[in-house]
Amino acid sequence: MQNSKISKARKAYISIMKALMWLSVAVTCSLVAFLIIYVFVKGIPNISWGLLSEKPSYLSGKIGILPDILNTVYIVIATLLIVLPIGVGAAIYLTEYAQNKKLVNIIEYAAETLSGIPSIIYGLVGMLFFCQFLNMKTSLLAGALTLVIMNLPTIMRTTQESLKTVPQSYREGAFGLGAGKWRVIHTVVLPGCVDGIITGCILSVGRILGESAALLFTAGFAHALNGIIDGLSSSGCTLTVALYVYAKEQGEFGIAFAIAAILMILTLIINLSAMLVEKYFRKRRNV
Amino acid sequence: MKNKKAFENMIHGIFLMLGLIAVGCVLLITVYLVIAGIPAIREIGLFKFLFGKTWESTSANPSYGILPFILTSIYGTAGAIIIGVPIGFLTAVYLSKIAPQKIKAAVGTAVSLLAGIPSVVYGLVGMLVLVPGIREIFHLADGASLLAAIIVLAIMILPSIIKVSVTALDAVPKEYEDASLALGATPVETYFKVSVPAAKSGIAAAVVLGIGRAIGEAMAVMMVSGNVANMPGLFQSVRFLTTAVASEMSYSSGLQRQALFSIALVLFLFIMLINATLNFFLKGKKGD
Structure with missing residues (x-):
């Protein structure tokens, strides 16, 4: 009825725009599908128990990625252990303590700036500051500290957002019962922002797993099999860096695709758990 | 007490x-x-x-001119924006205004997945699919080129552009659209002539964010661009500001090493400029 009255030019405009939109959505979706399927088809046949459970040996010419997996786990743990107190603390300061609006703006602006800096620059400054100035050499710990700076804005933001959803009346109630500020924070405010902290952790783990440029010069390339303490103080290769080395420098594409498939599975798991966590907490909040 | x-x-x-x-x-x-x-x-x-147009850091008489890197970074980013922004923008309009709730959620999940894929995986797939593909189609000696880097970057900035644009488009007041529909505009006309202009600062922010992502990307680009310090050409093997730092750092020393830090400083200034622009657009939105 409406369509019969509009001119041909308008009809053409509408159908062209519709077609372009459909095309764009199709391109986006098929890209995602292609990437997942291609990496899995090329990678999964190359994953074997031997690959996952051994370290590379020049004698037998075998390649194993167990050290890289462990290094990745160590660096995730170390980074989260350091970044959590700092990020959560900073968020608490911003929402609970800070009264000076200017200072809040400066801190928030700094966090925004940090989230815009490319990882290669983090890698460079990490190398100059942690590895050389603080004399840590290229080590997982230096890599982890570099990643701490990178992930600080993420943890701060997610924690801050969930702190804002803790009702003001909870705090007032606790103050009214005579609790001091610290007591209010650790008994009332902190439990209320657990969801933000968990979301922040998941996002950070995803970012750490995918990071490579910042780790090239800070954590190094070694494939040695270490415990966590020795591991942190020595140079070590994470999964992404290993992928890069195997693909670009050694031409071992089978291994590279196996690592890519593992990374892809981890990415899927992280995205899924981020979604589930969000759903769970939203439900609980509405009850 | x-x-x-x-x-x-x-x-x-x-x-x-x-x-x-x-x-x-x-x-x-x-x-x-x-x-x-x-x-x-x-x-x-x-x-x-x-x-300076030549970068020969390892020759006996070294010259350190980074114009090729600067231009490559600018061309590469511009190319990625030209390909990535229309696709991302149109996808965002569809997701925000037309898609049924279920499709919106499903495509949204796919887009966040795209954002979560590590850059080395993009690089690897680019190395083995795009680079040989470009070599075959254009009959080149080597497919590792600016074009390959542009395509990889365009894909990598899609998620940021889609997500930020969808958020901006979702925030357009329903009354604007209702008024336009009541005046006789069709839904599609309303989306592009009313909703999009109303969300323009948010969409601009999405584009600037994409520029930031593209100019800062190192690993994926390093794997597909061939990494030779040429002046940029679409089918030339090129080196970006980011990859210039990454590729020589491990064996550099003396003035060469210091020059790499200077490249990083130039890159940092670019990023600061982009951040300032981003803030301008985001703050502008809040002021409305």
Whole structure:
């Protein structure tokens, strides 16, 4: 009825725009599908128990990625252990303590700036500051500290957002019962922002797993099999860096695709758990 | 009572310190890059460094001109924006305005997945699919080129562009659209002539964010661009600002190493400029 009255030019405009939109959505979706399927088809046949459970040996010419997996786990743990107190603390300061609006703006602006800096620059400054100035050499710990700076804005933001959803009346109630500020924070405010902290952790783990440029010069390339303490103080290769080395420098594409498939599975798991966590907490909040 | 006050003050102080760490990090990064980057620029000369056309850091008579890197970064980013923005923007309009809830959720999940894929995986797939593909289609000796890098970057910036644009489009007041529909415009006309202009600062922010992502990407680009310090051409093997730093750092020394820090400083200035623009668009939106 409406369509019969509009001119041909308008009809053409509408159908062209519709077609372009459909095309764009199709391109986006098929890209995602292609990437997942291609990496899995090329990678999964190359994953074997031997690959996952051994370290590379020049004698037998075998390649194993167990050290890289462990290094990745160590660096995730170390980074989260350091970044959590700092990020959560900073968020608490911003929402609970800070009264000076200017200072809040400066801190928030700094966090925004940090989230815009490319990882290669983090890698460079990490190398100059942690590895050389603080004399840590290229080590997982230096890599982890570099990643701490990178992930600080993420943890701060997610924690801050969930702190804002803790009702003001909870705090007032606790103050009214005579609790001091610290007591209010650790008994009332902190439990209320657990969801933000968990979301922040998941996002950070995803970012750490995918990071490579910042780790090239800070954590190094070694494939040695270490415990966590020795591991942190020595140079070590994470999964992404290993992928890069195997693909670009050694031409071992089978291994590279196996690592890519593992990374892809981890990415899927992280995205899924981020979604589930969000759903769970939203439900609980509405009850 | 006094003890309690002192305790509370101490806690306050601790939280204040934690809050200031982010500021400290920004200062640390800025100061380190400036200190490390200035000496080489001084020695080479600012003009010769920025506008010199040849980079031969390892030859007997080295020359350090980073114009090829700067231009490559600019062309590469522009190319990625030209391909990525229309696709991302149209997808965002569809998702925000037309898609049924279920499709919106499903495509949204796919887009966040795209954002979560590590850059080395993009690089690997680009190396084995795009690079040989370009070599075959255009009959080149080597497919590792600016074009391959542009395509990889365009895919990598899609998620940021889609997500930020969808958020901006979702925030357009329903009344605007209702008024346009009541005046006889069709839904599609309303979306593009009313909703999009209303969300323009958010969409601009999405584009700027995409520029930031593209100019800062190192690993994926390193794997597909061929990494030779040529002046940029679509089918040339090229080197970006980011990859210039990454590719020589492991074996560099002396002035060459310092020149790499200077490149990082130039990259950092680019990023700061982009961040300032981004803030301008985002703050502008809040002021409305």
